[in-house]
Amino acid sequence: MQDFQKGLGVGAQVKPRHYKVVAQYVPVSFDPENAYDISTVENDNDIQHGNLVAARWIKPPEKRAPGQSVAFLLISFLTAQDANKAITKGLYIASKHVPVHRDQEEPQRCAKCHKYDPPHLARDCKAIHETCAACASIHHKTAECAISNHDEFKCINCKARGHAAWEKSCPTYKQALHKLRARRPRDQLPSLPAG
Structure with a gap:
């Protein structure tokens, strides 16, 4: 990819494609911004180091219900193979086995009028x-x-x-x-x- 990027010229960037999945019922003790926690997920699930490229809570932590102990996590993988393995087998996160499904695009709803059709911002x-x-x-x-x-x-x-x-x-x-x-x-x- 680096050779291809050099051939495109100065300032050109090639961004790798990421494969997104949703991990369900993840303990909120997991910190998706902590490199150690991410590395532990890779180790516990036999994922090559660096292939779990990003993770974030779907709902912001400040909007959780009082006492909420689990939440949904959006995870991005570098390879489709790792994402599909997670979908098939689930993942161990914070010492808990959690189900995983592929991230699905949802219909776009306007934040002003709340209509779906026609899709608009x-x-x-x-x-x-x-x-x-x-x-x-x-x-x-x-x-x-x-x-x-x-x-x-x-x-x-x-x-x-x-x-x-x-x-x-x-x-x-x-x-x-x-x-x-x-x-x-x-x-x-x-x-x-x-x-």
Whole structure:
């Protein structure tokens, strides 16, 4: 790769492809920013040193529930073989065997209007008001919503009560996910294709 990069000229960079998986129910005592913890995962799972290139919690630690003991971890491998081995056999992390699945792309939901179709970012949103993802109100932002009772949530997408716009049980989310999977059938394979 270095020879190829030199041939491209000054300033050119070739970035290696990383293969992402999700480790489930990982003890929160694991520190993905600690080189020793990463090295221990490589050793415990017979992964060549340096092939586990990155790890981070999917949900920020400050947003965890009080007393939460496990969380989901996004892991990037340098090779598809290591990622697929993790998917097939699971991983030992912080002395616990945890299941692993490939990272799946999810439908893009706007952070302003919370719509899936057409896919867009909040900065490109044409909606006049920011909508609350919890109760569908245009009078306050999601972070300012006073509703905490799940039964009182109202989805802006399907208009149903009992769930918020971010929930995967929403029929509109399921429809957007189905459309995304139809466009990318390779993503439905249980393992990661190499190359």
